[in-house]
Amino acid sequence: MIVTYVPFESDLSGKVAVVTGANSGMGKQTACELARMGARVVLACRSTERGEAARREIAAATGSQEVSVMEVDLASLASVRSFAGSFGDRTQQLDVLVNNAAASLGTREVTPRDSSATGP
């Protein structure tokens, strides 16, 4: 669901934004607003399928064709490095970084290899 409200007026044309965890919740809404303001927005998601669904929803809501999806699992530093490499191959420009993805875990979780997760 995309929430509609009086938009914040700002022109972000020509700006590049990355939003992590952009396929749901506050990340998706934030990405949507950045796209509405004209930014080129990368949805950094751990599931390309869920990211693509959000991209379609945001494109329909904003009319923006400048929203794309890149895969990254922030619980894996190898995945983060791979994302950074791919992003750097695409562009050297990054104007807005919204580090949104995370979860408040109810239990301790051990993630693979060189990764990190926090719990209470």
Ligand SMILES: NC(=O)c1ccc[n+]([C@@H]2O[C@H](COP(=O)([O-])OP(=O)(O)OC[C@H]3O[C@@H](n4cnc5c(N)ncnc54)[C@H](OP(=O)(O)O)[C@@H]3O)[C@@H](O)[C@H]2O)c1
């Ligand atoms: N909502 C609140 O009341 C509240 C209050 C305080 C703080 N926060 C923080 O605000 C942020 C967003 O909250 P929200 O309620 O919008 O959360 P949400 O709806 O659960 O969305 C979290 C997003 O982060 C993604 N994500 C989780 N782990 C990831 C990982 N390892 N790699 C990549 N993506 C990952 C999820 O992807 P998947 O769909 O793949 O799971 C999802 O897209 C979170 O950091 C949350 O802890 C929220």
